[in-house]
Amino acid sequence: MEANNILFRCSSLGYIMTEARSKQEVLSETCITHLVDVYIAEKYQRNTDINNKYIEKGLQVEEDSITLYSRVKKVFFKKNEAHLNNEFIKGTPDLYKGETINTATEIIDIKSAWDIYTFFRAKHKSPKKLYYWQLQGYMALTGAKIATLAYCLIDTPPALIYDEKRRLMWKMNILSENDPDYIAACEEIDRAMTYPDIPLHERMFEIEIIRNDADIEAIYERVKKCREYMQKNLLKTL
Amino acid sequence: MSTELEKPKQTLKDYVFSEETKRKFESLLKDNPATFLTSIVQIANSNDMLKKAEPSSIINAALTAATLNLPLNNNLGFAWIVPYQDKAQFQIGWKGFVQLAQRSGLFKSIYATPIYEGQITNNNPLEGYEFDFSVKPTGAPIGYAARFKLLNGFQSTMYMSTEDVERHAKKYSQTYKKGFGVWKDNFDAMAKKTVIKLLISQYAPLSINMQTALLADQAIIKQDEEGTFQYLDNEPEKVDKELERFALLIQDASTLDDIEALKKHVPDVLLDDLLMKEQKLRNGGK
Numbered sequence: 066m067e068a069n070n071i072l073f074r075c076s077s078l079g080y081i082m083t084e085a086r087s088k089q090e091v092l093s094e095t096c097i098t099h100l101v102d103v104y105i106a107e108k109y110q111r112n113t114d115i116n117n118k119y120i121e122k123g124l125q126v127e128e129d130s131i132t133l134y135s136r137v138k139k140v141f142f143k144k145n146e147a148h149l150n151n152e153f154i155k156g157t158p159d160l161y162k163g164e165t166i167n168t169a170t171e172i173i174d175i176k177s178a179w180d181i182y183t184f185f186r187a188k189h190k191s192p193k194k195l196y197y198w199q200l201q202g203y204m205a206l207t208g209a210k211i212a213t214l215a216y217c218l219i220d221t222p223p224a225l226i227y228d229e230k231r232r233l234m235w236k237m238n239i240l241s242e243n244d245p246d247y248i249a250a251c252e253e254i255d256r257a258m259t260y261p262d263i264p265l266h267e268r269m270f271e272i273e274i275i276r277n278d279a280d281i282e283a284i285y286e287r288v289k290k291c292r293e294y295m296q297k298n299l300l301k302t303l
Numbered sequence: 304m305s306t307e308l309e310k311p312k313q314t315l316k317d318y319v320f321s322e323e324t325k326r327k328f329e330s331l332l333k334d335n336p337a338t339f340l341t342s343i344v345q346i347a348n349s350n351d352m353l354k355k356a357e358p359s360s361i362i363n364a365a366l367t368a369a370t371l372n373l374p375l376n377n378n379l380g381f382a383w384i385v386p387y388q389d390k391a392q393f394q395i396g397w398k399g400f401v402q403l404a405q406r407s408g409l410f411k412s413i414y415a416t417p418i419y420e421g422q423i424t425n426n427n428p429l430e431g432y433e434f435d436f437s438v439k440p441t442g443a444p445i446g447y448a449a450r451f452k453l454l455n456g457f458q459s460t461m462y463m464s465t466e467d468v469e470r471h472a473k474k475y476s477q478t479y480k481k482g483f484g485v486w487k488d489n490f491d492a493m494a495k496k497t498v499i500k501l502l503i504s505q506y507a508p509l510s511i512n513m514q515t516a517l518l519a520d521q522a523i524i525k526q527d528e529e530g531t532f533q534y535l536d537n538e539p540e541k542v543d544k545e546l547e548r549f550a551l552l553i554q555d556a557s558t559l560d561d562i563e564a565l566k567k568h569v570p571d572v573l574l575d576d577l578l579m580k581e582q583k584l585r586n587g588g589k
Contacts, residue, residue: 128544
């Protein structure tokens with residue numbers, strides 16, 4: 066295994082791009098932790114199993130989010146399946162504008178919010194740094210000048226709502242589903258997690274990120290540093 | 304006082320060695336049905352969860368294996384009986400599909416293999432994927448490919464990236480989502496099976512046995528309605544989301560410009576709907 070062959074996923078560039086606490090350190094602790102994970106994944110084919118309810122919803126409603134985005138934009142979008150890479154990074158953008166993914170003029174990344182609260186909080190905050198770097202990565206891979214984060218609010222699938230209700234039952238320490246307090250709390254869960262009454266255009270917002278060639282160059286430089294670190298500290302010693 | 308005694312619950316042994324079961328297996332298996340029946344009991348006894356599974360579901364899974372003439376030996380990897388909830392599920396391995404393809408007499412070759420970084424040389428889905436296997440495997444597989452060639456010259460290849468396979472597993476296997484089960488334990492074999500199964504189901508000529516195999520795989524085979532299958536661990540997405548998306552866009556269209564924008568990508572099945580909507584808009588919405 067050669068560190069120079071390792072390609073970093075766009076979705077995890079945010080980890081390696083975090084700044085070290087002191088100027089003496091080249092890579093941050095977050096970055097090094099991530100490099101260890103990458104090393105384990107490459108060498109032993111084991112991935113940190115990040116499987117939580119937020120990711121679960123994202124996976125389950127991905128196509129529905131694309132449908133919502135398409136309906137609000139009045140344009141048919143199809144999920145991109147092409148995996149891209151260059152000599153440093155790899156990734157699979159969700160959607161694009163343009164004739165082909167390789168000549169895309171704009172990249173669109175769909176983010177499915179967990180609930181109405183996370184959706185609106187995201188609307189009134191700057192986008193996470195992780196997403197900024199992810200989209201710079203996609204722009205680097207495609208040549209696109211603009212990338213858009215499209216946040217979508219989609220009804221939570223019934224199985225996940227059921228899980229929430231089960232957790233609630235446990236928390237409330239009740240034995241029967243007929244408990245009036247529990248029934249009232251379940252109705253609240255249903256309201257908090259499904260949105261048929263909210264107009265489509267209020268359930269999607271976009272944040273535009275402009276291509277920054279200096280930042281893309283910084284990604285490549287950081288990848289080189291990460292590879293050096295992995296070669297020296299992980300491949301030779303672990 | 305009741306004079307009727309409660310009927311004792313039938314054990315797996317009762318089921319396996321009943322006259323009816325013996326007769327069924329004798330009609331299916333020419334060679335040594337008694338050994339096959341004994342192996343069913345051994346398989347069930349080797350797994351605590353299977354021991355507790357409904358005996359009839361174990362027998363029906365075994366009958367399907369016998370119908371397809373696939374041995375139920377874990378070491379061979381052709382087919383398995385696996386527990387799921389309180390029932391037994393019939394599962395075919397990728398080797399089982401290869402075996403059935405060979406037996407149909409229509410296939411010249413059929414393979415499934417992991418693909419590693421640098422091995423894909425052409426990824427044009429219309430012309431078929433091309434691979435360079437002289438590139439040495441490094442790291443984890445980036446995907447899985449299956450290819451068959453028929454004796455009449457027709458050939459087809461399917462490639463799925465590892466991410467696509469994982470997505471497939473998460474979509475169709477409840478146990479994988481929860482972090483256990485056959486996908487978690489044998490990802491490589493399940494990935495090979497997935498590409499080969501999808502390739503066969505989409506592009507290969509399907510013999511009766513192959514059709515049975517495709518339907519029975521991962522199903523609980525019902526006893527009372529012979530030939531019907533119940534899928535507990537996989538809930539295939541029934542709606543074609545892209546088609547649904549397009550239909551909604553046609554429904555939402557409120558101007559002729561909206562219609563024009565949709566014309567470029569309209570799928571054949573929705574062309575009439577699009578033209579009808581266009582006509583309606585031209586007539587002022589009537």
